[in-house]
Amino acid sequence: xxxxxxxxxxxxxxxxxxxxxxxxxxxxxxxxxxxxxxxxxxxxxxxxxxxxxxxxxxxxxxxxxxxxxxxxxxxxxxxxxxxxxxxxxxxxxxxxxxxxxxxxxxxxxxxxxxxxxxxxxxxxxxxxxxxxxxxxxxxxxxxxxxxxxxxxxxxxxxxxxxxxxxxxxxxxxxxxxxxxxxxxxxxxxxxxxxxxxxxxxxxxxxxxxxxxxxxxxxxxxxxxxxxxxxxxxxxxxxxxxxxxxxxxxxxxxxxxxxxxxxxxxxxxxxxxxxxxxxxxxxxxxxxxxxxxxxxxxxxxxxxxxxxxxxxxxxxxxxx
Amino acid sequence: xxxxxxxxxxxxxxxxxxxxxxxxxxxxxxxxxxxxxxxxxxxxxxxxxxxxxxxxxxxxxxxxxxxxxxxxxxxxxxxxxxxxxxxxxxxxxxxxxxxxxxxxxxxxxxxxxxxxxxxxxxxxxxxxxxxxxxxxxxxxxxxxxxxxxxxxxxxxxxxxxxxxxxxxxxxxxxxxxxxxxxxxxxxxxxxxxxxxxxxxxxxxxxxxxxxxxxxxxxxxxxxxxxxxxxxxxxxxxxxxxxxxxxxxxxxxxxxxxxxxxxxxxxxxxxxxxxxxxxxxxxxxxxxxxxxxxxxxxxxxxxxxxxxxxxxxxxxxxxxxxxxxxxxx
Amino acid sequence: xxxxxxxxxxxxxxxxxxxxxxxxxxxxxxxxxxxxxxxxxxxxxxxxxxxxxxxxxxxxxxxxxxxxxxxxxxxxxxxxxxxxxxxxxxxxxxxxxxxxxxxxxxxxxxxxxxxxxxxxxxxxxxxxxxxxxxxxxxxxxxxxxxxxxxxxxxxxxxxxxxxxxxxxxxxxxxxxxxxxxxxxxxxxxxxxxxxxxxxxxxxxxxxxxxxxxxxxxxxxxxxxxxxxxxxxxxxxxxxxxxxxxxxxxxxxxxxxxxxxxxxxxxxxxxxxxxxxxxxxx
Numbered sequence: 001x002x003x004x005x006x007x008x009x010x011x012x013x014x015x016x017x018x019x020x021x022x023x024x025x026x027x028x029x030x031x032x033x034x035x036x037x038x039x040x041x042x043x044x045x046x047x048x049x050x051x052x053x054x055x056x057x058x059x060x061x062x063x064x065x066x067x068x069x070x071x072x073x074x075x076x077x078x079x080x081x082x083x084x085x086x087x088x089x090x091x092x093x094x095x096x097x098x099x100x101x102x103x104x105x106x107x108x109x110x111x112x113x114x115x116x117x118x119x120x121x122x123x124x125x126x127x128x129x130x131x132x133x134x135x136x137x138x139x140x141x142x143x144x145x146x147x148x149x150x151x152x153x154x155x156x157x158x159x160x161x162x163x164x165x166x167x168x169x170x171x172x173x174x175x176x177x178x179x180x181x182x183x184x185x186x187x188x189x190x191x192x193x194x195x196x197x198x199x200x201x202x203x204x205x206x207x208x209x210x211x212x213x214x215x216x217x218x219x220x221x222x223x224x225x226x227x228x229x230x231x232x233x234x235x236x237x238x239x240x241x242x243x244x245x246x247x248x249x250x251x252x253x254x255x256x257x258x259x260x261x262x263x264x265x266x267x268x269x270x271x272x273x274x275x276x277x278x279x280x281x282x283x284x285x286x287x288x289x290x291x292x293x294x295x296x297x298x299x300x301x302x303x304x305x306x307x308x309x310x311x312x313x314x315x316x317x318x319x
Numbered sequence: 320x321x322x323x324x325x326x327x328x329x330x331x332x333x334x335x336x337x338x339x340x341x342x343x344x345x346x347x348x349x350x351x352x353x354x355x356x357x358x359x360x361x362x363x364x365x366x367x368x369x370x371x372x373x374x375x376x377x378x379x380x381x382x383x384x385x386x387x388x389x390x391x392x393x394x395x396x397x398x399x400x401x402x403x404x405x406x407x408x409x410x411x412x413x414x415x416x417x418x419x420x421x422x423x424x425x426x427x428x429x430x431x432x433x434x435x436x437x438x439x440x441x442x443x444x445x446x447x448x449x450x451x452x453x454x455x456x457x458x459x460x461x462x463x464x465x466x467x468x469x470x471x472x473x474x475x476x477x478x479x480x481x482x483x484x485x486x487x488x489x490x491x492x493x494x495x496x497x498x499x500x501x502x503x504x505x506x507x508x509x510x511x512x513x514x515x516x517x518x519x520x521x522x523x524x525x526x527x528x529x530x531x532x533x534x535x536x537x538x539x540x541x542x543x544x545x546x547x548x549x550x551x552x553x554x555x556x557x558x559x560x561x562x563x564x565x566x567x568x569x570x571x572x573x574x575x576x577x578x579x580x581x582x583x584x585x586x587x588x589x590x591x592x593x594x595x596x597x598x599x600x601x602x603x604x605x606x607x608x609x610x611x612x613x614x615x616x617x618x619x620x621x622x623x624x625x626x627x628x629x630x631x632x633x634x635x636x637x638x639x640x641x642x643x644x645x646x647x
Numbered sequence: 648x649x650x651x652x653x654x655x656x657x658x659x660x661x662x663x664x665x666x667x668x669x670x671x672x673x674x675x676x677x678x679x680x681x682x683x684x685x686x687x688x689x690x691x692x693x694x695x696x697x698x699x700x701x702x703x704x705x706x707x708x709x710x711x712x713x714x715x716x717x718x719x720x721x722x723x724x725x726x727x728x729x730x731x732x733x734x735x736x737x738x739x740x741x742x743x744x745x746x747x748x749x750x751x752x753x754x755x756x757x758x759x760x761x762x763x764x765x766x767x768x769x770x771x772x773x774x775x776x777x778x779x780x781x782x783x784x785x786x787x788x789x790x791x792x793x794x795x796x797x798x799x800x801x802x803x804x805x806x807x808x809x810x811x812x813x814x815x816x817x818x819x820x821x822x823x824x825x826x827x828x829x830x831x832x833x834x835x836x837x838x839x840x841x842x843x844x845x846x847x848x849x850x851x852x853x854x855x856x857x858x859x860x861x862x863x864x865x866x867x868x869x870x871x872x873x874x875x876x877x878x879x880x881x882x883x884x885x886x887x888x889x890x891x892x893x894x895x896x897x898x899x900x901x902x903x904x905x906x907x908x909x910x911x912x913x914x915x916x917x918x919x920x921x922x923x924x925x926x927x928x
Contacts, residue, residue, distance in 0.1 A: 044510035045481075057828055083830035095821035100843035106822070110829045148597055149366075156825070163829060178365040178537065179581040183593030186583075190590060205511060208583040212590050235587065249515040250585060251540025253567060257585040266519065340657040 006199045007056065007167055008032040011065035014051055025051040026223045027297075028065065033167075033216070036193060038200040040214035040231065042207060042246070048223040049203045053169045056201055057086050069166070084114050087160035091172035093152040097144040103130075103155045104140030110163035129158040134188060150181035154188065161192070167199040175206065186213055207250050211235055219243050222281035225300065229307030238262060239309035242282045262315070280312070288313045326353035327499055327531050332390035333376065335369075337383065342602035346372060348555035348609065349390070354499060354531050359522070361534045361542040361563070364552035365578075367598050370535045373552075374501050376400075377533070378417050379407050394499070412442050416492040418521075420504040422484035426476040432487055433472035436460075436494070443495030459494040460487070463520055482513035486520065493524055500525065503535045518545050539582055543567055548633070551575045554599055554609040561634035571636045574610045608638065616640055658922050665919025671912030679728035691718040692726040694877040702895050712897035714888075720897060723879035724905045730880055731909065734795055734864040735857040741799040743853060746806020747845070751837050753807070754814025765811060771804040780867060789872040798863055802856070809852055813845040820844075847924035854920045858913035865906050881906050 014026040025048040033039040043049040054060040056067055058078045066073045069085065078086075087110075090096045097106050107126050111117050117125045127137040133154040144152055153173055160168050170189070174182040190213065192198060202214055210217055211231060218228040219240065227240040238244045248264035265287055277283040283293040290313050292298075300310040335347040347369050354360045364370045375381045377392055379399060392399040394415060397406060419425040427435060436459065437452035446452040453472065460468035463486040476484055485506055492500050505521065506514035522545055525532050534545055542549050542563060549566050551559040551574065559572040570576045577594045584591070596613040599605055605612050611621035620639045628641040660666050683689045687708075697717030705712045711720035753764035771779070783797040817823065818841060826836050865882030867873035874880035881902045888898030 044512065059824075059827060078830075080830055083828075086828070088825065088828045090821045090825065092821055096825060098820075098822040098840055098844070100846075101822075101839070106825075109826060109831060109835075113830050113832075113835075150597075159825065159829070179539075179583075179591075180365060180578060180594035183581045183583070183591045184595075185593075186590050187593065206583075207511075208585050211585055211587045212583045232587070235585070245512060247585075249512040251511075251515070251538060251544055252585050253539045253543055253579065253582050254584070254586075260586055340654070 004034055005032045005068075006035045006037070006070060007201070008068040008071075009052070009056060009065065010068065012052070012055055012062045012067070013064040014048075014055065014060070014062050024223050026055070026062070029220075029223070029225055030065075031218045031225060031228060033199050033201060035166075035199055036197040037216065038193065038202055038214045040202045040204060040210040040217040041220060042204060042210055042217055043220035044205055044246075046222065047220040049220050050171060052220070053088070053171050053201065053203050056167075057088055057169050058082065080114065084110070084163045085166045086169070087163050087165040087167070088169045088171060089153065089156050089160050089173045091175055093149040093156070093176055096156045097147075097152055099144050101143075102140060103135075103142055103144065103147070106144075107140065107155060107158045107162055110159060114163060116162070116164065125162070126158075129162055130155070132161065132192070133158045134184075148181070149177050150185055153177065153185055157185075157188070157192075161196075165198070167201065169201045169203065171203045172205070173202075174209065175204065182209070189213070207235075207247060208252070219246070224281055224297070224310065225308075226282065226311070227307075227309040228300075229302075229309075233307045236260070237307075237315075239307070239314040240282075240311045241286050241288050241313070241315065243309075244315055245285075280310070324355060326393075327356045327358075327395065328352075328354040328377065328533065329393040330373070330377065330390070331393070333373065333392060334389040335372065335376065335381075336387045338385040338387070339602075344601035345604065346555055346601050347376075348604070350552070350555070350557055352550055352557060352560075354533050356498065357525075357529045357531050358548065359525065359532045359534065359546045361536060361546035361549045362552060363536055363539060363542050363549055365537055365598070367554075368552045369555045370537075370552050371503055374417070374503050374533070374535050378411065378415065378501060412439060413444075413495050414498045416495065416497040416500050418488050418492045418500060418502040418505045421508050422481055422488050423476065423508075425488055426484055428476055430475070431472065432474055432476065432479075436472070436487070436491060439491045440494055445495065455494065456490075459490045462493070462524060463487070463490045464516075465490075480513075481509045482517065485509060485513070485517050489517070489521055489524070493528060493530065496528060497530055499531045499533065501533050501535070504537070505534075507536075507538075514541075515544075521545070539567075539579065551578070554604065555601065556609060556637065558610065558638070559634075559636050561631075565631060565634050571630055571634070571641065572610075572638050573614045573616050573640070577613075655923055659919045661922055662918055664915045665922065668912050668915025668917070669919060671908055672916050675728055675909060675912060676732065678725050679732055682722075682725045682729055686719075686722040686725050688719040688722045691722045692879055702891075704895075705897055711901040712895075714884075714898055715891070715895070720884075720901050723884065724881070724902055727879040727881045727884060727902065728905065728909070730791065730874055730878065731861040731864060732857075734791070734798070735860040737795045738798045738802055738860045738864075739853050739856060741795070742802035743806050743849065746803035746808075747810045747842070747849060749803070749807040750810025750812075751814050751842060751845070754811040755818050755833075755837055755841060764807070768804045768807040768811075771801065772808065774801070776801045776863065777866060780863070781870075781872065784867070784872045789867075789875070791874050791878075794864060794867050794873040797867070798860060802860070805856075806849065806852070809848060810845055813848055814841055817841050817844045847921065850924060851917050851921040855914055855917035858910035861909050861913075862906060 009029055009031050012026055012029045015022050015024045029052060041049050041052060055062050058067065058074045058076060061076045104126050107129055108122050111122055111125055126140050130137055130139050135151060135154050174185050177185060193200060204210060214231050216229065217231045217234050218225050221242045227234060227243045234243065238247055244262045245264050248262050252258055275284045277294050279295045279297050280293045283289040292312050298310045298312045300308045302308040330350055330352040333347055333350040336343050336345045350373055362370050362373065372381065377399065379402060388400060433453060433456060436456040437449050440446050440452040440455050446455050456472060457468045460471055465471050465486055471479065471483065506517040518541060536542060546563050549561060549563050550557050551572065553574045559575045570579050580592045581594060582591055594613055599609055607622040608625045611617040625637045625639050626642045627635050627637045629635050630641055678685055695718055700713050700717035701715050703709055703713040709719050711724060713719055749764050749768065753761045779801040780797040783800055784793060787793040823836060823840055826840050864873055868880040868882030869886040873882060884902035885899050888902065891898050
């Protein structure tokens with residue numbers, strides 16, 4: 001493809017041992033993001049989205065497949081120069097900063113590790129970074145317990161930016177924040193992307209946020225990408241049944257939003273054990289599952305070369 | 320809903336101050352709230368606004384040294400703030416129950432679901448033996464749409480998914496046919512698809528049993544789907560109350576409006592607008608309306624306690640802006 | 648510092664018993680430090696014999712009574728605290744660093760390091776402490792320094808266990824993951840990110856342990872394996888006094904109470920230290 005790719009996952013699989021069981025966290029996941037693009041990775045618990053995040057960051061080794069940064073495959077453990085280029089902002093503002101270290105010390109860590117500024121300039125650079133994320137410069141002498149949740153996430157962002165990365169994995173960066181604070185942090189992220197040209201992998205379960213921040217979205221279910229494409233297309237014309245179900249479940253605040261949500265048959269019965277499917281992992285929960293859905297995993301296909309879905313009975317086919 | 324009937328729950332001027340070594344924090348600053356029999360009411364606000372504390376005070380679960388409480392909480396004919404242990408024993412788990420946010424933390428990991436549900440049923444006095452209790456537990460789980468109750472009854476909480484545990488908690492809260500259920504962010508710890516099912520279940524079940532629900536949440540979308548009436552809380556006070564349709568059509572208090580503006584929309588209108596500033600320091604709160612330092616419409620009168628104005632039937636706003644309109 | 652009305656003092660004093668512990672501990676430490684000046688008969692700490700005064704019950708002149716050779720028991724008790732405290736401090740400053748480093752390495756690195764370090768720790772933990780100390784002293788000459796070595800050898804595994812458990816938990820915190828993603832060295836992660844967050848339980852345990860180390864040192868002296876006469880030691884004083892029970896009861900009872908006070912004082916204070924060091928998130 002002619003488009004430039006910053007990061008690319010190619011056929012990534014990963015399994016864990018939990019006791020005697022083997023849990024397939026990811027199965028042949030492929031996705032990519034262009035420079036200065038935001039790719040949202042959406043999924044519920046158990047979808048493998050956090051595992052994917054760690055593999056994209058190069059802190060965990062996939063069983064199969066590889067991650068390419070600017071077309072070069074990552075080899076683990078990452079050399080220091082590569083390490084710097086991939087950074088993270090995590091979900092939990094309570095644990096992302098060391099309570100025993102000042103905010104300044106935390107933000108200065110990448111500067112020291114990668115010797116990005118002369119030691120005498122460290123303080124000045126930390127102030128600059130804090131200012132960049134909208135924190136008062138006296139924050140650097142404070143301990144995290146003096147900061148609100150939103151401020152801590154800003155400080156964590158400043159630490160990631162200190163490394164001068166090409167890509168930041170945003171792992172549910174605003175999920176623990178109140179909406180009034182979330183909105184301001186999201187604005188900051190977009191603003192920085194425009195100024196610095198960062199690529200974001202935005203891992204989240206919150207589709208309303210995705211709709212407004214990501215150019216493209218990949219929907220993960222039980223370790224597989226079931227649908228991926230431009231955000232607008234995926235939200236307006238979801239093809240995979242799981243995407244449809246996910247969109248229909250979002251609590252919204254206006255009739256206008258209710259109107260754009262797809263319909264999903266109301267199902268409130270819950271089973272303790274789900275049937276196993278050799279094919280599509282969503283088949284046991286899918287009222288539209290056909291025979292082949294239970295037998296062979298559906299291939300991920302596209303009509304327009306942009307919007308892909310892995311579904312034998314996609315939404316357009318019946319309704 | 321029948322407004323002529325006396326309210327089931329009447330919280331009147333509830334205030335709570337906590338004395339700490341560095342000052343006294345007035346965490347609840349006069350909360351007025353009523354729930355009528357069979358009504359679904361939401362109390363919505365952001366973290367630290369006092370909504371969970373209000374729920375804990377209603378349940379009699381707040382007991383801390385150095386706290387001074389003002390106001391009144393009436394439930395039926397009981398004054399909850401003056402209730403003794405025997406009184407609580409009569410109400411809690413029977414007429415008044417609670418659903419907690421985290422189903423895993425709310426269930427005891429070393430007992431089976433059958434044991435825990437039986438304990439609740441025996442407390443309610445509907446059964447006198449564990450065998451009888453189990454016979455009542457089965458339909459209670461079936462009512463929360465659990466397909467195989469016996470299998471769930473013989474499981475330990477960790478063997479079940481978060482969604483199933485949440486259903487068990489709902490069954491526990493409803494099995495003794497309470498008059499009022501307090502639900503503190505039910506399902507927030509769960510996936511959206513499971514959360515949606517959980518709320519739909521609670522909606523149907525309380526409708527059928529006639530139980531009133533006070534839902535504590537931060538999520539306006541959940542309020543819209545679930546509640547009939549809503550109270551918006553900010554920094555220890557109720558700033559607005561209204562029927563849900565009315566509030567979502569026309570929020571009036573500047574804080575409520577700002578809260579709505581901060582919600583990202585599925586229609587994709589671009590990023591929402593946040594609220595500048597932060598929640599005030601409760602030890603030295605701003606005088607008068609506690610929102611005024613962040614309010615785009617702030618004026619000198621905001622330093623006085625705001626008047627509560629009824630702008631439409633059942634729609635009350637605690638804001639000076641609406642007082643002026645009435646005067647002029 | 649623990650100034651009255653300060654934030655730290657507020658947290659420490661939430662539990663009145665911690666304040667009692669702090670008071671007991673202060674009195675003991677001050678008395679021990681200033682022993683030559685605050686005791687009525689400083690010379691009695693040595694090999695003094697005053698037969699005319701031997702075996703006197705508690706009186707105004709000798710509040711704790713005198714021993715069989717006429718020495719003032721109050722004086723000897725206060726002097727004995729000096730050695731006990733010294734033992735406690737030396738043992739903890741030997742045992743803690745060893746245990747903490749072993750625990751940190753085992754807790755942060757999975758795999759063979761965890762297995763090797765923790766199995767060694769378990770071996771030490773499976774031997775009853777007094778037996779281990781006795782075994783070591785069987786090889787070495789019984790004196791104060793060897794007692795310190797013996798007690799330290801059996802004390803570090805407890806710190807390894809504690810640090811290991813806390814490290815395992817701290818290692819899952821977001822800031823450790825963030826430091827790894829930044830590319831920080833293992834040294835930085837272990838000693839700058841993890842260790843400061845293990846400090847609270849370690850320091851709390853040290854405070855509690857001071858009392859127990861004193862108790863163990865006294866046990867060794869009681870058995871004749873610690874401090875040798877005529878240096879005063881609480882354990883040997885109890886041992887010797889026990890032979891004259893119940894007639895000369897004060898010989899054993901007052902040093903015994905002194906041990907009790909030290910253990911109790913450090914334990915009560917330990918609770919306060921734990922409250923003090925709790926991290927506020």
